[in-house]
Amino acid sequence: MxxxxxxxxxxxxxxxxxxxxxxxxxxxxxxxxxxxxxxxxxxxxxxxxxxxxxxxxxxxxxxxxxxxxxxxxxxxxxxxxxxxxxxxxxxxxxxxxxxxxxxxxxxxxxxxxxxxxxxxxxxxxxxxxxxxxxxxxxxxxxxxxxxxxxxxxxxxxxxxxxxxxxxxxxxxxxxxxxxxxxxxxxxxxxxxxxxxxxxxxxxxxxxxxVSPTSSTVKAVQQWLYYVPKPQKIELCLHLLRNTIKGTVIIFRRTKYGVDKLEKTLLRNGYKADSIHGDKAQTLRQEALQKFKNKEINILIATDVAARGIDVKNVDAVINFDLPNISETYVHRIGRTGRAGETGIAYSFCSADEKDYIASIQKLINKELDVEDDHPYPLDPKAKPEVHTSNGSKYRKGRKSEASKKKKKRWY
CATH class of the missing domain: 3.40.50.300 (P-loop containing nucleotide triphosphate hydrolases)
Structure with missing residues (x-):
């Protein structure tokens, strides 16, 4: 037609x-x-x-x-x-x-x-x-x-x-x-x-x-890296140095994570910028424009900020944090391999993200290709991290010495 x-x-x-x-x-x-x-x-x-x-x-x-x-x-x-x-x-x-x-x-x-x-x-x-x-x-x-x-x-x-x-x-x-x-x-x-x-x-x-899942999946080569959570930044730097060429969008789940990764990449000499909900609109537009004009080649983003962004010829996508909603994965990798071009997606999976991989593979009806040959492999027996709070050093109901001194007595 x-x-x-x-x-x-x-x-x-x-x-x-x-x-x-x-x-x-x-x-x-x-x-x-x-x-x-x-x-x-x-x-x-x-x-x-x-x-x-x-x-x-x-x-x-x-x-x-x-x-x-x-x-x-x-x-x-x-x-x-x-x-x-x-x-x-x-x-x-x-x-x-x-x-x-x-x-x-x-x-x-x-x-x-x-x-x-x-x-x-x-x-x-x-x-x-x-x-x-x-x-x-x-x-x-x-x-x-x-x-x-x-x-x-x-x-x-x-x-x-x-x-x-x-x-x-x-x-x-x-x-x-x-x-x-x-x-x-x-x-x-x-x-x-x-x-x-x-x-x-x-x-x-x-x-x-119109289900683009299958067409997106066909146009994008997808690699899965099992990696301990603390080593994700090292793996990202390793891939940027040795494997990934051209323009890259890196997805993180939180605004804090986006800012932290941006600082690390800038310290390592990469041309990077970021977009997330807490950034002023003018700064978000500037970052996007710089990425479109190839003044920077790495854009770090949260999902909400990146939804609907249409940038031609993005060479690769990195899922630094895996999304907990499978459809979001398809959205993300759809930033590359657009309009008949091919693209590559790299996904980092830590021990506590394995369930996300199972639901992503079920949605796209395809097993992701696992890349074991990298310097930061995840121990197959690794258990998800459990974060526990150590609590306050003071017993419940006890005031610190400093707050006692500040307190003004009426008597």
Missing amino acids: QFKELALNKPILKAIIEKGYETPTLVQQQAIPLILERKDLIASAQTGTGKTAAFALPILQQLYSKQDASKKGKKIRALVVSPTRELALQIEENFKSYSRYTNLRTTVIFGGTSFEPQKEQLRKGVDILIATPGRLLDLHKQDYINLDYIETLVLDEADLMLDMGFIDDVKKIERLCPETKQTLLFSATFPFKVEALAKTILKDPEKVE
Whole structure:
């Protein structure tokens, strides 16, 4: 199938062809006709499957007839709600490139930055708004956003949105939009809470399921290293020195772990930067831009910060800490081996992460290749570490000498 067969108009087709796209991906082939028929939609699709274009192209097509409203007369007619700032910026970039030959205006709003520039953009008039839930509700409360004219509402990465605690915000946003709107829900996984949300807000939805697990797994060579937890940093340095070449994304489970690894790599002379939720938005964008421009070749990230990041030609992924959710593993290794390229994923497994490997292998229906030939092998009999607290050196109810001295007596 070619894009020409999807009943898109010439200005949109021209922009797609300029981006070098000829053949729609599976999710685009299935979703675009249904969205153009104004059906509600549930789509199971992960990042890397072309899902942003699957909803962006038909939305632009539907709004094309209203593009020539005067700037001040423009109303927000399409709303895309996204869980993270990075993903929101990525979606905005896509909308802007696909609508290059139209007069449709897109803007993005998210927290962590000043309100004023975003208010200014909204005052100018917008057709398509991409937003994170908190900032959207803040600006709506201040009367800068009117959702009365929304024709299409998109909830992107719904599973992540609910994991981050946005369920009440999402329900509130949905209620603020007109009942006649079309609702599109995209989610990589469908846990119970996503299904429950879909039942309450969608009307007779069509279903599109694109499982990228097998295609991702085929495109990425996967190596498993059993290693004691304290030696993971040494193994990482060993691989970076001797095996891994090019651009690398390293995943860690915690923000503290990301910062610690970044300091170690910088001390060892590597060009690295990091992204996680506690970093200011400007610093996160700078790190991502430096990685895209090849000014640095190592990006260290937590899963939430990295969801939805689309960087071309990532050579390798390192799972420094294994994820406790199997689907997250597929998300992570999907950062490499994109768009027909091949990639490599290296996973470090300590004694207490062996259960995660079992569930990952069950999900991808494949055994990972184990690499034993490295300097820090894990003893097969090694037991998971058990952390015990030594407790306070003072008996319960006893005060330290210092606190006794500070205490002021009334007598």
